[in-house]
Amino acid sequence: MTLHSADPLPPAPSERFNFADHLTSLNRGRSAKPAYIDDVGVLTYGELADRVARFAGGLDALGVRAEERVLLLMHDCIDWPVAFLGCLQAGVVPVALNTLLTADDYRFMLSHCRARAAIVSAGLLPVLGQALAAPGHSVTQLLVSTRGGPMPESPTLPAHDLTDWLPRQSPAAPADTCADDIAFWLYSSGSTGRPKGAVHTHANLYWTAALYAQPVLGLSENDVCFSAAKLFFAYGLGNALSFPLSVGATTVLMAERPTPAAVFARWRTHQPTVFFGAPTGYAGMLASPDLPPREAVALRLCSSAGEALPREIGERFTAKFGCEIIDGIGSTEMLHVFLSNSPGDVRYGSTGKPVPGYRVELRDEAGQVIEATETIGDLFIDGPSAALMYWADRRRSLTTFLGNWTRSGDKYFRDADGYYVYAGRGDDMLKVSGQYVSPFEVESTLMQHAAVLEAAVIGIDDENGLTRARAFVVLKDAKQAGDALAAELQAFVKSRLAPHKYPRQIDFLAELPKTATGKIQRFRLREAQQQAGLRSGQSHRT
Numbered sequence: 001m002t003l004h005s006a007d008p009l010p011p012a013p014s015e016r017f018n019f020a021d022h023l024t025s026l027n028r029g030r031s032a033k034p035a036y037i038d039d040v041g042v043l044t045y046g047e048l049a050d051r052v053a054r055f056a057g058g059l060d061a062l063g064v065r066a067e068e069r070v071l072l073l074m075h076d077c078i079d080w081p082v083a084f085l086g087c088l089q090a091g092v093v094p095v096a097l098n099t100l101l102t103a104d105d106y107r108f109m110l111s112h113c114r115a116r117a118a119i120v121s122a123g124l125l126p127v128l129g130q131a132l133a134a135p136g137h138s139v140t141q142l143l144v145s146t147r148g149g150p151m152p153e154s155p156t157l158p159a160h161d162l163t164d165w166l167p168r169q170s171p172a173a174p175a176d177t178c179a180d181d182i183a184f185w186l187y188s189s190g191s192t193g194r195p196k197g198a199v200h201t202h203a204n205l206y207w208t209a210a211l212y213a214q215p216v217l218g219l220s221e222n223d224v225c226f227s228a229a230k231l232f233f234a235y236g237l238g239n240a241l242s243f244p245l246s247v248g249a250t251t252v253l254m255a256e257r258p259t260p261a262a263v264f265a266r267w268r269t270h271q272p273t274v275f276f277g278a279p280t281g282y283a284g285m286l287a288s289p290d291l292p293p294r295e296a297v298a299l300r301l302c303s304s305a306g307e308a309l310p311r312e313i314g315e316r317f318t319a320k321f322g323c324e325i326i327d328g329i330g331s332t333e334m335l336h337v338f339l340s341n342s343p344g345d346v347r348y349g350s351t352g353k354p355v356p357g358y359r360v361e362l363r364d365e366a367g368q369v370i371e372a373t374e375t376i377g378d379l380f381i382d383g384p385s386a387a388l389m390y391w392a393d394r395r396r397s398l399t400t401f402l403g404n405w406t407r408s409g410d411k412y413f414r415d416a417d418g419y420y421v422y423a424g425r426g427d428d429m430l431k432v433s434g435q436y437v438s439p440f441e442v443e444s445t446l447m448q449h450a451a452v453l454e455a456a457v458i459g460i461d462d463e464n465g466l467t468r469a470r471a472f473v474v475l476k477d478a479k480q481a482g483d484a485l486a487a488e489l490q491a492f493v494k495s496r497l498a499p500h501k502y503p504r505q506i507d508f509l510a511e512l513p514k515t516a517t518g519k520i521q522r523f524r525l526r527e528a529q530q531q532a533g534l535r536s537g538q539s540h541r542t
Contacts, residue, residue: 009357010210012203012384013179019202020056020089021174023245024049030221030248036078037270038253040147043078045248048085053171055086062141064116066091066175067182071110071118071139072232073097073128075255079145079162080231081241083119088183088202091175094119095185095197096232103130105195109187110137112197112392117141119162121255122149129155179203185391186234188332197391198332205242207385208336211357213243216342217301217326219274221248224298226272228258228281235305238336239276260288271298278306280454280514282313282325287453287476291320299323305330305337307519308422310444311349327351329422333406335385339420349444350419351412358383360420361405362412373416376423376438379408411438428522430459432467432500439522442469442501445493451480452489456512456520457503460529471503472525474512481508 013022027035031046043051064070070087072094074080087094095113097106099121106128110118118139120128125144132139132155142159144151151161177183183202187195213219227239231253244251252270256262258281266272277285282304285291302317302325309327317325328340329351339360341352354360362370362377370377382404389397400407411423423429423438430437439457446455454474459467473489475481486506493502513524 013206015178016176017179017202017206018088018091018174018177019183019205019242020052020085022206023085024052024174026246027248033221033248034250035245036081036251036253038077038147039255040077043082048078048082050171051082051166052085052089053173054166054169055082056090056092056175057172058166058169059086059090059092059117060172061169062117064090064092064141066177067093069093069095069113069115069185071095071097071113071115071120071128073099073106073124074119074121074145074232075099075123076231076236076240076253077121077145077147077255078253079119079121079147080253081245082166083143083145083162084184084231084241088177089174090172091177091181093182093184095187096237097187098232099124099230103127106131107134107136108194109197110139113185114138117143119143119145122146122152125152125154132157177202179206182388186232186237186332186335188390196393196396198387199389199391200335200385200387204335204385204387206246207357207383208238209242209246211383211385212328212337212340212355213238213246216337216340216355217243217274217303218343219243219247219249223247223249223274223300224252224270224272225249225274225276226252226254226263226266226270227276228263229276229278229306234332234335235276235330235337238330239303260285261290264288264290264292267297267299268292273298273300274303275299275301276303276305278519279304279309279313280307280520282309282317283447283454286313286316286320294321297321301326301343303328308351308440308444309348310447312444312448314346314348328355329408329410331406331408333387333400333408334381334383335387338381338383338385339379347417347419350415350421352420353418354420355383362414373414376411376413376429378426379410379412379420380405381408382406425522428458430457430467430469432459432469437469437501439469441497442471442493442503445496446471446473446489446503448496449489449492451475451477451485454512454520456522456525458522458525458529460505468504469501470505470507470529472507472509472512474509478508478510 027045035045035048036043145162185197225244229236304327314325324346328337330337338358359382361380442457443455453476456472460470513521
């Protein structure tokens with residue numbers, strides 16, 4: 001059932017509320033139904049509830065107490081939700097980490113969160129071990145997930161093989177937690193400084209499922225969910241844990257990177273009905289020669305977040321598979337999507353409208369609310385899933401969490417029909433000839449050209465010190481790169497956008513720098529311009 005803005009909101013969770021216990025209660029009648037399918041096997045809802053309770057009991061046996069932190073560094077497998085929910089059941093606070101970081105990153109996070117224990121996949125123990133070898137952390141116990149592999153040699157800390165350790169633990173009853181108690185942390189991107197530990201509550205998980213998963217996406221127990229975004233991301237945590245478990249659906253987990261081949265294999269084998277991806281992933285899949293035919297998959301709906309979905313990608317995907325991509329925007333700070341298209345009301349090229357239960361505002365540089373349409377402003381959100389703060393970072397907390405409102409850092413405008421259109425990150429926006437230019441708008445236009453696979457746009461200063469747009473383009477066929485195509489692309493953009501927006505310079509690259517979620521790192525391109533210039537790629541200037 002779709003929730004409209006005028007409809008009453010779902011009831012708030014009770015004051016005494018434990019999200020892990022909430023999920024167990026919801027699924028008591030589904031004990032034999034598969035909750036998770038990973039690369040090794042199946043975990044039923046009954047087995048999930050038992051393992052979560054045993055994990056909670058095991059933490060107590062290890063001396064980890066309520067409100068203490070536990071580091072969670074794991075590839076996606078059935079041990080991940082067991083560990084995460086087991087911590088919540090015990091009132092312990094899991095700190096979920098990106099699996100693609102360096103030992104230096106983990107060293108900072110260990111010191112920052114003061115975790116008492118760490119739960120780690122066997123394949124990630126060597127890099128975490130490097131971080132643990134340095135002083136300044138509080139970890140005294142290691143739990144190692146060996147699912148699909150042998151137990152590695154561990155550092156000097158006591159280490160337990162989760163496969164052997166968990167069955168021997170006594171189940172524990174849910175901790176008596178409050179809805180507003182700290183439940184878990186997620187680290188926000190550290191692209192502009194050290195990572196920020198966003199602190200979330202038990203109720204926040206409830207609200208994202210109640211406001212978005214069920215009324216907007218229409219998830220039900222009949223769905224099979226599969227997320228390319230990993231569980232350690234806010235987007236993936238909703239897609240593969242709080243959303244499907246809140247309705248009794250089945251979730252497919254994949255440890256490896258979400259390459260087109262890996263995704264297609266799961267589409268064919270497990271027949272997911274709902275797929276959660278990102279624009280870069282959809283572009284790569286559409287360009288793959290192995291893209292499966294419509295009749296080989298069971299998709300009824302797809303979701304996209306992480307970056308705004310270009311119109312051309314959405315339209316091509318729907319034409320191919322007959323299902324819509326529901327594009328939305330969320331954040332680590334808001335936990336999941338708060339502005340979104342809806343099934344049956346998709347306007348490709350926009351991010352849709354506010355999810356019922358959330359309010360959004362666009363504000364100008366003076367902080368005043370922008371009422372006019374087609375006017376770019378800073379996006380602010382008011383909703384019940386906002387993080388409490390950034391841990392031990394008062395300065396950045398005060399600039400992001402402003403009373404009921406959260407500053408997103410994104411630029412948007414609202415069109416005449418009330419749909420919100422992404423203009424770019426605040427620090428990515430260009431001012432050309434005194435007017436805002438959205439890098440995303442130029443990139444989306446370039447991607448409408450038949451030769452272009454991906455594009456990124458940054459600002460450069462010309463010989464007069466004036467800002468101009470510069471484009472970095474990945475082609476479907478690299479052999480087409482050259483002056484003739486560069487001029488053709490510039491003319492292509494000029495024919496569709498205002499003249500001051502076309503890129504004065506075009507570089508053809510083999511690939512664009514990206515984050516682990518597939519977001520384009522435009523700041524890396526800017527850094528390259530501040531150095532001696534790009535060492536590779538062909539540059540074309542007019």
